[in-house]
Amino acid sequence: GAGVSQSPSNKVTEKGKDVELRCDPISGHTALYWYRQRLGQGLEFLIYFQGNSAPDKSGLPSDRFSAERTGESVSTLTIQRTQQEDSAVYLCASSLSSPPYEQYFGPGTRLTVT
């Protein structure tokens, strides 16, 4: 079946502009995660959605970052007033809510802030 998809695959934006990144999870996966991967580093957790529960926003680095999810489908990560340090690959993953909670990742969106 279809995997996790993300769009756009690449985004170049000017400092100070807002950007929206989209994630389409695997159908039937109730859990959805956003991570950030800076060049040469591991993944940094941003936000987690589980069904209709309140999202876990504990990883968002500042109030310029926000995310929404419509039911158990598409999610959008929004970065307002982008800064150069926001340049990274933004990865989305989805999983079932039962063991072993395997997270399947999309190909990512490479964001470059100039």
Added chain:
Amino acid sequence: GEDVEQSLFLSVREGDSSVINCTYTDSSSTYLYWYKQEPGAGLQLLTYIFSNMDMKQDQRLTVLLNKKDKHLSLRIADTQTGDSAIYFCAERGDTGRRALTFGSGTRLQVQP
């Protein structure tokens, strides 16, 4: 908070075994995972192990878990050039956050 550490680089010859090591600090870890990332690609889930197991084998991959020492390893038998990639270990705790905590990745270079 939780921390996961890995060595940065490993170089092996084609046909040899590779062993990639990982240590973690979260004593409540329930599942531990290994992911593979090839250049320009997303993360591919390779395998996982539940915390009450000490070994799991899946074709050329063997995962060893020493829960007492909080040490995880991934052994790749008969390493091929196609195994060249960055390998991440990740853990899922039993409390609080349900997201994974990742190590910074080990770059495996396979020389022909």
